[in-house]
Amino acid sequence: MKLSQFLSFSGNCKILKMVRKFCVGGNWKMNGDKAAIAEICKSLSGAALDSNTEVVVGCPALYVIYARGLLPNTISVAGQNAYKVAKGAFTGEVSPAMLKDAGADWVILGHSERRQIFKESDELIGEKCAHALAEGLKVIACIGETLEEREAGKTEEVVFRQTGVLSKHIKDWSNVVLAYEPVWAIGTGKTATPQQAQEVHAALRQWLTKNISQAVSDSLRIQYGGSVTAANCRELASQPDIDGFLVGGASLKPEFIDIVNAKK
Secondary structure, three states, X not given: OOHHHHXXXXXXXXXXXXOOOEEEEEEOOOOOOHHHHHHHHHHHHHOOOOOOEEEEEEOOHHHHHHHHHHOOOOEEEEEOOOOOOOOOOOOOOOOHHHHHHHOOOEEEXXXXXXXXXXXXXXXXXXXXXXXXXXXXXXXXXXXXXXXXHHHOOOHHHHHHHHHHHHHHHOOOOOOEXXXXXXXXXXXXXXXXXXXXXXXXXXXXXXXXXXXXXXXHHHHOEEEEOOOOOOOOHHHHHOOOOOOEEEEOHHHHOOHHHHHHOOOO
């Protein structure tokens, strides 16, 4: 290849959007027993899932080892929460090391239900993310605004603040997926339009470029979460800055397979 051709090729490569592997997470929340989980795992194991999509299921900590034993290695298992230290007198908490020992390789942190119901602060979530990453878990870090904040025009202010606190604690973003979950669209049946979701994802990417680096902005996957269904997943997946989904109720149903295959 001539030098002029190489320079032209290199320039075009910079222009092309970095390919980010689509990632779909299923958050089972506090649902399921052995029989129900066995049925879900059987359905997922026998499904023709898009090989170009990374699939992660977040199950209750009690069932991590059980789910891991039933699922193929092509499907990862996540904990739904973990504390910020390895061990100690923290009754009822689970550490990243425990999740790893049970077979999990991911953990969901900062979900709006942890923030809203259990009053977890931005700072605590940042500390949890840092410790989970240090222990070798990959992290789905959740951010998002409430209905009141959206109606007050504070969406970007809120998600930038939450991401900013994460950035104080996360130095290497290679094992992080950011999940934008508008609180008003979780479990309500309401969904941000593809355009609304894309606007926030694009704004987040601009914030990452300005405040962290262009490399992180280009490579970090940003999921959308908020009443994602088989009916709306394809249009959402077509947006340039939506790199996957974090799915709640639908992840317990057969339609989760359709959501995983949204890009297929």
